[in-house]
Amino acid sequence: xxxxxxxxxRTLHRAWIVAGVAFVAILxxxxxRATPGVLITPLQEEFGWSRGTISLAVSVNLMLxxxxxxxxxxxxxxxxxxxxxxxxxxxxxxxxxxxxxxxxPWQLVLCWGVLVGLGTGSMALVFAATLTERWFVRHxxxxxxxxxxxxxxxxxxxxxxxxxxxxxxxxxxxxxxVAVAALVVVPLVWFLLRDRPEDVxxxxxxxxxxxxxxxxxxxTGGAASRALGVLWSAARTRPFWLLAGGFAICGMSTNGLxxxxxxxxxxxxxxxxxxxxxxxxxxxxxxxVGTVASGWLSDRVDSRVLLGAYYxxxxxxxxxxxxxxxxSAEPSMLVFIVFYGLDWVATVPPTVALCRQIYGPDGAxxxxxxxxxxxxxxxxxxxxAGVTRDHFGAYDLAWYAAGFLCLAAAVMxxxxxxxxxxxxxITGKAGxxxAGxxxAxxxxxxxxxx
Numbered sequence: 056x057x058x059x060x061x062x063x064x065r066t067l068h069r070a071w072i073v074a075g076v077a078f079v080a081i082l083x084x085x086x087x088r089a090t091p092g093v094l095i096t097p098l099q100e101e102f103g104w105s106r107g108t109i110s111l112a113v114s115v116n117l118m119l120x121x122x123x124x125x126x127x128x129x130x131x132x133x134x135x136x137x138x139x140x141x142x143x144x145x146x147x148x149x150x151x152x153x154x155x156x157x158x159x160p161w162q163l164v165l166c167w168g169v170l171v172g173l174g175t176g177s178m179a180l181v182f183a184a185t186l187t188e189r190w191f192v193r194h195x196x197x198x199x200x201x202x203x204x205x206x207x208x209x210x211x212x213x214x215x216x217x218x219x220x221x222x223x224x225x226x227x228x229x230x231x232x233v234a235v236a237a238l239v240v241v242p243l244v245w246f247l248l249r250d251r252p253e254d255v256x257x258x259x260x261x262x263x264x265x266x267x268x269x270x271x272x273x274x275t276g277g278a279a280s281r282a283l284g285v286l287w288s289a290a291r292t293r294p295f296w297l298l299a300g301g302f303a304i305c306g307m308s309t310n311g312l313x314x315x316x317x318x319x320x321x322x323x324x325x326x327x328x329x330x331x332x333x334x335x336x337x338x339x340x341x342x343x344v345g346t347v348a349s350g351w352l353s354d355r356v357d358s359r360v361l362l363g364a365y366y367x368x369x370x371x372x373x374x375x376x377x378x379x380x381x382x383s384a385e386p387s388m389l390v391f392i393v394f395y396g397l398d399w400v401a402t403v404p405p406t407v408a409l410c411r412q413i414y415g416p417d418g419a420x421x422x423x424x425x426x427x428x429x430x431x432x433x434x435x436x437x438x439x440a441g442v443t444r445d446h447f448g449a450y451d452l453a454w455y456a457a458g459f460l461c462l463a464a465a466v467m468x469x470x471x472x473x474x475x476x477x478x479x480x481i482t483g484k485a486g487x488x489x490a491g492x493x494x495a496x497x498x499x500x501x502x503x504x505x
Contacts, residue, residue: 073249083147092214117310118434123176125420125427131250154227189252217229285420286424306431308457334389372395406422413474
């Protein structure tokens with residue numbers, strides 16, 4: 056009797072499992088990094104430390120989060136994503152867990168600033184970029200967008216829960232919760248995350264099964280050298296400094312100021328911390344919508360115009376914020392939260408687009424350094440706003456200063472030239488300027504400086 060052959064059963068591609076684990080890790084990293092915002096007031100009340108002192112730990116955290124990113128890819132090439140992310144989660148757990156034993160400000164800087172900063176920085180955007188490059192050919196853009204949105208979702212998930220814990224059971228319970236959450240993710244990463252498809256006998260999703268697997272980079276310091284070579288070359292061009300300067304102001308006005316000081320500022324005006332944390336979490340919801348919309352616009356509108364509009368509107372909204380604070384969440388504050396959420400990281404897609412247009416094959420690495428400037432700006436603002444509150448008894452000056460800086464960033468963005476480095480990446484032996492080394496020629500560098 057003739058039998059009809061059965062169609063092959065559809066199974067879930069391993070790439071989706073790897074992406075799911077990465078989403079959980081990235082989501083957690085964002086939540087872990089944002090946690091100090093709910094601890095500032097409780098730490099001040101228990102230890103009597105000034106907000107400037109506490110903000111120093113947040114500043115170190117933000118700076119290391121950014122500066123770790125350009126080198127995290129080198130570590131992942133040398134040791135693998137699974138090992139790097141596992142150790143990063145253990146650093147986060149140690150940094151958060153040891154805070155319950157501290158009794159001096161330097162211990163807060165060491166635990167939450169250094170350990171948590173290094174740990175979360177190793178799970179930043181570079182992790183998402185590395186994973187999607189290795190595991191996806193089809194749906195690469197979609198997965199990159201979802202993983203990036205995980206950063207905003209982490210804030211949404213963690214902040215209200217931790218704020219309630221800190222208010223009801225003390226800040227130590229919130230710190231322990233973060234440590235336990237990081238440890239829970241470790242087995243998922245170790246057993247389910249794999250560095251490359253060929254490690255489990257498969258291919259990237261959408262790749263030709265008959266094609267040979269991509270060549271693995273040699274286990275040398277090449278990736279770190281490349282990152283530094285790109286910085287050396289790009290730093291000699293005018294667009295890099297305009298992009299980095301604007302993105303530093305972006306970091307000041309988001310993670311450094313609003314992300315760190317919105318909750319204690321609202322508390323100064325009589326608002327309960329869980330309510331303020333809930334408002335900040337709403338920023339995470341609208342951030343996803345704003346980022347997707349900004350990406351769509353970046354394909355259709357001049358990225359310089361988009362950045363100018365984003366920074367300009369953000370500056371005006373920050374200048375209005377001091378008059379919106381109150382003991383309860385009034386409709387005017389909710390309007391600000393919705394607007395600010397839509398604009399929170401809407402600057403990322405046009406910034407990435409400009410890096411790609413100007414620096415070609417090295418655009419992603421250049422963006423890594425531009426992102427580092429974002430976190431350096433955030434670190435400066437975190438400390439400066441805390442010191443402002445200590446000296447003047449209010450945050451008003453910090454909001455106004457951030458607003459004016461955003462207006463300056465709008466002007467800087469419009470002034471960027473999109474003239475590219477023609478036909479070749481700018482990496483190579485720093486300072487040679489030789490054609491064929493991969494670095495831009497003197498004429499091309501001069502055209503960018505113009």
